[in-house]
Amino acid sequence: MITIKEIAKLSGVSFSTVSKALNNSSLVTAATKRKVLEVAEQYGYSKNLLAQSLATGKSNMIGLIWQDVVNPVYAQLAMQFYHYFRNHDYEVVMTMTPPEQAVNLFKQLRVDGLIFWGDLEGKTNQFAKRLRELKMPVLIVGSSPDQNFPSIQIDRKAGVREAVSYFQQQGHRRIGMIGSTQESKVQAYKEALLDAGLPFAPEYIVPCELSWERGYEAMMNIPIHPNSPTAYIGCNNLLTRGALRALKERGVHVPEEISLIGYDELPEMAYAEVPLTTVGPSLEEIAVKTVESMIALIQMRDVEASTWITPVLNVRKSVMRVTKD
């Protein structure tokens, strides 16, 4: 493993000149530059990023803290991050260890910035405090454990409202929700019903966690009768697909008997047994705004404390118009 000192010897210049040549500094003649690069190439030189980072105080790395890979939304989003950060000469390194420990790792690695994403709704203020103590650019994507933290916020409430409103337009009155673990969605749902003058009953909310299995189980077991909802919002992509499968197996036709809108927009939503109408943020938009904000944070430029992204409705075939209820 050759170092700049050795390259210096081999090419007959000082090692500080080698450093400059390697960094394409304008303080070096083309000739020496060429000579140095040639030697470097020949001996398979690979710069030591650790040493460089230590010397410069910056790593050109962004730490990405991943919460849950089973959800394809996160997989897609991560891909987008890689893509866009590369365009700005940042490498992103990702870890799946729990946030509390991942924070330490990346702090110790002195990454230039830290991105969190996934659902931090459950995290305590304690954690937000820790994050602030870090004294490094931190950007939260998804939901922030604490307002006035730099973040890319998804306006989930707007998304849920949009779904309720679309159902209403299509003539539905009894609208339910599958999934009960995300406070903001549940609340938005209730508010939207209220504002729209639509009826609500506790059993309209099907308690369920955010996985395919739970969605499936929940909808296998729920009683369906003439007064139960004619339309449901599924709180995420996995659960909604599980729910759809369950309905199918029970012989309940979607959308003829029950309409469905799934939260989260993803290609696979279109591939469900019934192509699912969805409401969800554009993942590309999230990635682009994240990159922008992160770079601004690193350069200490002013950043809006939070950037909001509004989910959009994507009409496919899982919602039916009802004329009479």
Add this chain to the structure above:
Amino acid sequence: MITIKEIAKLSGVSFSTVSKALNNSSLVTAATKRKVLEVAEQYGYSKNLLAQSLATGKSNMIGLIWQDVVNPVYAQLAMQFYHYFRNHDYEVVMTMTPPEQAVNLFKQLRVDGLIFWGDLEGKTNQFAKRLRELKMPVLIVGSSPDQNFPSIQIDRKAGVREAVSYFQQQGHRRIGMIGSTQESKVQAYKEALLDAGLPFAPEYIVPCELSWERGYEAMMNIPIHPNSPTAYIGCNNLLTRGALRALKERGVHVPEEISLIGYDELPEMAYAEVPLTTVGPSLEEIAVKTVESMIALIQMRDVEASTWITPVLNVRKSVMRVTKD
């Protein structure tokens, strides 16, 4: 951001003593150790991993090069890696950038070891050469671009044979394969038919890439007639599920009219419209063996050039016994 030098001042000892105290060296009295740790704690000291790595020449990091996140097999496997490496005090950092560039990143980061996984069948020998030049522990998981490279090999051929043999036991004679991009599987399939004395025809192989969409399209368009296969092996989990959906939509009953075995064992295979019988390696086994080999490589202990993992059959409901053909 406090450093050991400042801690030294604050606690009235030399900084080399601080270093030792922080590393819990036995060359330091309990008393000074306590004092130092207290100060460190108080000022929120976080060790600089870059500096430490530079000084020691090891990073305690494993670089993981990810190829394709859409495939849940990879997501699951990555989780397992994180888990098992943590047990051995290694952090794994992952990147999704293309292998050629990822290699440079991790080389520059001086990670202790590099793991590749996913399908390298397509890679050139050129790449294998580059890998060898790296002069660092490299472990290939999945398929190696080059024999006698340290690797965890999946015995895909054995898996395919197992599937063919199971179909045969269940009375099938005309057995097809969906997916044509993985040389080893296609070849094993043909060999297995030959060895078993089963008929083969070119159209038994449905050309198809390894995604849900392609699997779906392929099976939507393929002609089905009295002489076409009664059973198919789907080359991976995604494609098999796409294929199943297509058959369903065409009104072809699985397994009554067509039996299906999907390659790749994953929880979601059981959640398909028809719980899928699969053949595939245990992801946990892969992870455990990978960690073992990697650690042996790092410690320069002898490592078998390749460790083989044999896929196993998981019987569910997508294969039907036929008595007469």
Add this chain to the structure above:
DNA sequence: CTGAAAGCGCTTACAG
């Protein structure tokens, strides 16, 4: 344009 020097934050023989 080139080079000598100091420094980034740690570790680790080596003396005491």
Add this chain to the structure above:
DNA sequence: CTGAAAGCGCTTACAG
């Protein structure tokens, strides 16, 4: 048990 010194591989003012 403690500390002074050299070193890990780089960068970056500063002189020349």
